Amino acid sequence: MSEKIPEKEPVVKKNFIHQIVEEELNAGKNDGRVHTRFPPEPNGYLHIGHAKSICLNFGTAQKYNGLTNLRFDDTNPSKEETEYVDSIKEDVHWLGFDWGDREFFASDYFDKLYEFATKLIKEGKAYVDDQDAETISSQKGTPTRPGLESPHRQRSVEENLDLFVRMRDGEFSDGEKVLRAKIDMASPNMHMRDPILYRIMKTPHHRTGDKWCIYPMYDFAHGQCDYWEGITHSICTLEFEVHRPLYNWFIDQLKTDEYRPRQIEFARLNLTYTVMSKRKLLELVKDKHVSGWDDPRMPTVSGLRRRGYTPESIRNFAERIGVTKVDGMIDVALLEHSVREDLNKKAQRVMGVLNPLKVVITNYPEGQVEEMDAINNPENPEAGKRKVPFTREIYIEREDFMEEPPRKFFRLGPGREVRLRYAYFVTCTDVVKDEQGEIVELHCTYDPASRGGNSPDGRKVKGTLHWVSATENVEAEVRLYDRLFLDEDPNGHKDRDFKEFMNPNSLTVLDKCYIEPFVKDSKALDSFQFERLGYFNVDSDSKADKLVFNRTAQLRDNWAKKQGK
């Protein structure tokens, strides 16, 4: 007989970073310690690409009993704001991760960084340069040609020290001087050509106020913060690969024993039909192409949340796409599959009609209201049942009726019989039109013996329609979303702006939709499956007297798929 089949756990696949970690653990490195960090710059909202990084950083630490710090990379006060800090914290928590009391800011280290810079000056490894940005840039050379040394490169330690103090004390104006590392202007790696360490910026900082008027550059801050926090694995995206020698150079100047953080790079997430850079997302927000960072069409964490995505679905997605160094492009269909999969298990079923067509059941008693039994979630028996009111006048979906139904159309047509879910079999007897020939109403008769949806004589019907009572219902606004861009890779066109590929129909607002009374008291973020239509959640614009729903995702629809061809 059977050996015990191992429980199917939510396996975390072993990616190349996990392999590195395991090799190091086996070699006894860092005393078996694993400590990662998630280091966002608070200059925008987090997007699904950050979510991948969050899952990687927190997930890796969890897997190896380690810790993860949240550290805001706030070295550029001209772009960073507290609003972003707050949203980032909310998003990381919502995704299901916790950094305990290890919430840090690069700005926490401004004093230590300043000291470290002073040390480098004293060791003759840094100097103050008086040249302007353009000159420094032109002396930098090109990737294929070495750079030129600055005329100030050989200043004495004393002069450098004096100048640096005066930079800090505000004696010079923005851009007048910089502190540079003295490394190698001929290095094949551009980042090693005397990189800038500090620049003058008389801009108040969101945390340090006007204490500083010089601010460290990213390269001069990141690795050192990692070092001071005891980070073992500094995981970042591929574009920082060429920065690694410089990262290591600073650590070399800092380290006092064997410990050193290791920078490992992985490929950032690209998704089809969207853009994934904070700069471009900010542009969409500023130019009002979307309603804000949390517009449900945005690939931001807050947008996905508002759209109805669950943290679980995003974590599963992150797990499924894996972690590699291949710069690829993930099909959004995979993201959509991840929500459907999660919501299918969890979402309360409900009937809602988006595009109403009135149906009068002519042989049904006027004024009668019957409470029909409906299953809350067929995937979860514990979710129980509810009552749905049935009346003589109801609404059905316009697309569920065709006057001249094609082959394989299982729904309603003249003379046809269908099932109204959880209610009765009805047969269409009349089609009522207005002067324009537009169908305004259907007349049907019902079979009282088919109460609940089955006929005692064993009669079968091909179609089952959802419906909502025309008198016992909740009226709602429903927002349907489509991809923001029509092109798979709006970024991938040279000489064309990504905004040229925007989908003009990415948002459709349906004003008069009818939902069964069950949803009446629902709150923002509550998710439902509107049967046969898709997953919908309550939008934050929703009011008690005017519910607003977002369509999170459509249900798979083989019929629609065949029609499309």
Add this chain to the structure above:
RNA sequence: UGACCCAUGGUGUAAUUGGCAACACGUCUGAUUUUGGUUCAGAAGAGUCCAGGUUCGAGCCCUGGUGGGUCAACCA
């Protein structure tokens, strides 16, 4: 005329570290179904960028190509 990185079905990842290429999404059949959902059964689709080499044996190792990406912000 540089440095660094990458290359496996349509897409994304695997392959016990050298042993007859697996999984997920997507696509297509069929079954079940009071959601044209879910579930279930099945199919098609790559011979691993190319050329050499090492080896009994290479997607994994070596060499050389090719293609793609990143780097020349006082951004991160």
